[in-house]
Amino acid sequence: MPRRKKNEEGKADSEKNTSKEEIRKKKSSSSKKAEKYIDPDKVLDEYLNEIVNALGISYLNLSVDDLKEVLREPFASAVGEVKTKPKVSTIINRLKAMGDRLMEIISYKLLRLYDVEKLSEDQLEFIVTYGKGGLIPIMDKLYKECLKRNRKDLIDLLRVTWSMFASILRSPIKCPKCEFDSVMPDLSCRVCGYMLSMKELKNTIHVIDILQDFLKMDRDGFYEILKSGFFYYTSEGPIPPSRFKPTQGQIYFEVILNKEEKSKLESISHSILPGS
Numbered sequence: 001m002p003r004r005k006k007n008e009e010g011k012a013d014s015e016k017n018t019s020k021e022e023i024r025k026k027k028s029s030s031s032k033k034a035e036k037y038i039d040p041d042k043v044l045d046e047y048l049n050e051i052v053n054a055l056g057i058s059y060l061n062l063s064v065d066d067l068k069e070v071l072r073e074p075f076a077s078a079v080g081e082v083k084t085k086p087k088v089s090t091i092i093n094r095l096k097a098m099g100d101r102l103m104e105i106i107s108y109k110l111l112r113l114y115d116v117e118k119l120s121e122d123q124l125e126f127i128v129t130y131g132k133g134g135l136i137p138i139m140d141k142l143y144k145e146c147l148k149r150n151r152k153d154l155i156d157l158l159r160v161t162w163s164m165f166a167s168i169l170r171s172p173i174k175c176p177k178c179e180f181d182s183v184m185p186d187l188s189c190r191v192c193g194y195m196l197s198m199k200e201l202k203n204t205i206h207v208i209d210i211l212q213d214f215l216k217m218d219r220d221g222f223y224e225i226l227k228s229g230f231f232y233y234t235s236e237g238p239i240p241p242s243r244f245k246p247t248q249g250q251i252y253f254e255v256i257l258n259k260e261e262k263s264k265l266e267s268i269s270h271s272i273l274p275g276s
């Protein structure tokens with residue numbers, strides 16, 4: 001009996017061994033398969049010059065290492081997971097099909113590689129032209145740099161980018177100095193750092209005119225503003241204090257009327273609504 005048992009154990013052992021071997025075989029064959037995939041970094045080394053010329057970015061004067069860095073990710077996705085190396089023309093077509101999105105990625109990479117102050121004129125221009133939403137968090141730096149280099153044309157482009165992509169940072173108040181829609185509720189400008197006075201804020205929104213228009217639409221609201229001596233200003237215009245409910249992240253301004261403005265508004269209300 002014990003002998004037989006031994007035999008059975010032996011059999012089981014050998015079975016175990018075979019299955020282990022099979023697993024090993026399977027593993028080695030699958031790792032061999034993985035090795036067959038093309039390594040995009042190696043292909044990029046080989047195709048780099050042709051890609052750079054085809055994309056027309058040689059004027060950016062980047063070193064080979066920096067070029068590889070800015071192109072690595074879009075290049076890898078253009079190559080894909082393949083076992084045969086695609087032709088350079090195929091990759092170029094795929095990269096070109098990405099259009100401005102590719103230039104946008106290159107812009108972000110450039111901003112990661114260099115400080116804004118150290119960018120060449122061509123590089124700065126490229127980033128401002130293609131950077132889009134990624135420029136919003138560093139708009140103050142870019143504005144300062146373009147101002148220093150006297151590139152008003154680039155500042156105009158930055159202003160367009162700001163109004164398109166600043167989203168919750170886009171203010172209903174335009175800064176009188178840099179002319180970006182970037183005045184924050186504390187009256188500081190997010191882009192150029194200028195601090196507005198309450199008087200400047202009122203000049204910017206034409207306080208008397210907007211309240212006069214408001215009176216024509218909403219008589220009760222107007223009198224509430226006149227009585228309380230202040231109102232809230234948002235992208236929707238003036239709002240009487242009792243009706244104001246700020247939403248999260250909304251930019252709004254508390255505008256306090258002075259004596260002179262109040263009496264001006266009072267006489268306007270008498271002329272528009274006689275007998276009131």
Ligand SMILES: [Zn+2]
Nearest residue numbers: 175178189192
């Ligand atoms: Zn400003």
